[in-house]
Amino acid sequence: MTAIVVDGLRKAYGAVEAVRGVSFTVEEGEVFGLLGPNGAGKTTTIEILEGYRHRDAGSVTVLGVDPQSGGRKLRERVGLVLQEAAVPPMLSVKELVELYRGFYPSPRPADEIIELVGLTEKAGERVRKLSGGQQRRLDVALGLVGDPELIFLDEPTTGFDPSARRAAWEVVRNMRTLGKTIVLTTHYMDEAQYLADRICVIASGKVVAEGTPETLRARTERRTHIRFELPAGVDVAKVPIPLTVSNGMALIETSTPTRSLCDLTTWAVAQGIELPNLEVNRPSLEDVYLELTDHDVAAQGDRTGVGAHE
């Protein structure tokens, strides 16, 4: 079963086209990562899926229903964790979870949900006395309390410290084990890499890449980087393979790293040269992401029009 189908989605705010023909599908039970810089259109896209905004063109189905007209029935099946949403400050954690349980036909037990986000010890505490990270975790709990089939997590760990992020990741993994479909937006590549089964990168309102974290990385596999510090007195022209030098660091881009490295080191050993700080790097997913989105960001110039809706 397909949980979400987006086809040719378009949305403009005045003269600014925030989403310009986005298409993707999300399968049931997978964690789908939606990535992109601020102003790329990912929040607009996700808010259309959540039913907050109406699209200008294209078709969208969420759990087989058009979110524009899905109404209460659809909202009973979908859990939302918004990018920036406060939680009512005067209730206790437990009271708030109980209140939200009342909205749904078959909610999960309050204690279980509170434990899932690691707030058991704070269950009786007023919300306003929680730290920012704890409030965010409560926010996640409120998104899960209705036992939804599909969960939208809009930048769920922004502002978390590293241990809180790890904890949140475990929560997401647990939800996946329960068979939930999860749509996740994030700025963090490591987060997408760790959590997402599939990643869709959006820039300037368009999908610029889609695939598993591995296939995305494979796109730039041919350009493994070999770097070393150019020793004093070595003539660049004498090195047997093409390289570029900046600030005394030599860089070789190669699609055959084994071969290139062998050529380089054989030559160096024969010359009796030691290559300081020699390293071989495969581009990280982060590099791929930056490469995919950098150009668009620069080309887009003033993005405030779109950014205002992000």
Next chain:
Amino acid sequence: MSNATIALHQVEFEQKSFWRNPAAAFFAFLFPIIFLVVFATLFKGSRAQVGPVTVSYDDYYIPALVAFGVMGACFTNIAMSISLRRDNGILKRLRGTPLPSWAFIAGVVGSSIIVSIVLTLLTTLFGILVYGIHTPQHILAAVVTVAVGGLVFCALGLAMTIVIPNADAGPAIVNGVFLPIVFISGTFFPVPDTSVLAKIAEVFPVRHFIDAMFMAFDPARQSSSGFNGTDLLIMAAWGAGAVVACVLRFRWEPTKG
């Protein structure tokens, strides 16, 4: 869970949030009580000409202050708290849950009405016990007037959020609109019917609310039922206008940029 139960849960939630928030409770309760003491002391022993009748100042002031309390609990409280919750994303988040909009609104309105009732009883008792005013003559009319006034000013409070751009601007806009009208409408001292101020005030619902409240308390015993249909109708018209405005323009999401 049935719809009625959901709405009741919302009322309960709003009540908890209200009473646990010292600032909200302070403004809703202490304001009217402080005004009561200050003005009652200021005008101690004086008489007030209200339309055709002359009554003690306290007999005029207590029903006027009941109306003032209801307006604070409904109009001011809702306009401020809803624009604040809209700003910080609480409303947007609720909008994404299956909670029906009407149930949320019912919770907010129901809670404000409860506060209004408590305030009305408190102010009236204070007036009777401390300032020796005549006991309210027409209980049914008083109940209906508080109910109509409460609902109308809840609707106006919700409608007010439409023109409040963000929560920071809330207090300035709400008080900037509310307090001048409260003054010219004769909340703290009667404004003669023939004066220019009264003519202006007659356009707005505040003066009619105070008039209707005074008529229900009826210290001069001038009415048989305590109802003043014209006042209630004009208030209801404002309420209806506010409801229409809300249906057309109420925002659940913060305005940005």
